[in-house]
Amino acid sequence: MQHVLLSIHVLAGIVFVGGSAVATSLFPRYAPVADPEPGSPRNAAVAAALHRITGGYALAGIIVPVVGITLALVQGRMGEIWIAVAMVLTGLAAILLAAQIHPRQREALKEPGEVRPLKRLAMLAGVYNLVWAVVVVLMIVRPGYTPAA
Numbered sequence: 001m002q003h004v005l006l007s008i009h010v011l012a013g014i015v016f017v018g019g020s021a022v023a024t025s026l027f028p029r030y031a032p033v034a035d036p037e038p039g040s041p042r043n044a045a046v047a048a049a050l051h052r053i054t055g056g057y058a059l060a061g062i063i064v065p066v067v068g069i070t071l072a073l074v075q076g077r078m079g080e081i082w083i084a085v086a087m088v089l090t091g092l093a094a095i096l097l098a099a100q101i102h103p104r105q106r107e108a109l110k111e112p113g114e115v116r117p118l119k120r121l122a123m124l125a126g127v128y129n130l131v132w133a134v135v136v137v138l139m140i141v142r143p144g145y146t147p148a149a
Contacts, residue, residue, distance in 0.1 A: 005071040009064060016061035017132055023053040024101050024125035031105070031121075032112035044109065051105045058097050065090050081144040086135050093131040100124050 030046040065087065072078050104121050 002071065002074055005067055005074065009067040009071055012061065012063045012067065013136075016057045017064055019057040020054050020061060020097065021125075021129045021132055023050045023057065024097070024105075024128055025122070026050050027054065027105050027108075028118040028122040028125065031108040031118050033115055033118070034112050044112075047105075048109055051102070051109060054097070054105060055102055058094075058102070077145075080142070082138045082142045086138045089131050089135050089138075093128055093135070096124065096128050096131070101128060 027047055027050040029041055030043050030050060032042050032044045032047060033040075036042045068090075069078075069087070072080075072083050077083055101121065101124050104117070104124070108118060108121065
């Protein structure tokens, strides 16, 4: 059972978290602006698709922490610090995506404006991706973990 849970956890993380991470990173490049530079890759249809991917994959990505917590419970690891830190960071990433990134994408699609807000959106996407990178490192290194004898 643990192997199945771990497989679902990792595969869902790769597909859903990875997909939302890529979509958030690419969105600022394609988001429409009021005065695009000649030859700019700006494309409202592409940006709209990336916005849908960001939201859809984020919703589907809920499976990652749910299965991760289930796995930690089955393995009796809920008390380990690396699990707690990973859960806090996962919550932070979820809040960042739900409260900042996704709404700002929606606004950028509604009302094309200046490039400056898109730079902030790109920065937020970078922070979102960095948080997930730290979670992945925690899952690999597992600081404080001591194997059972």
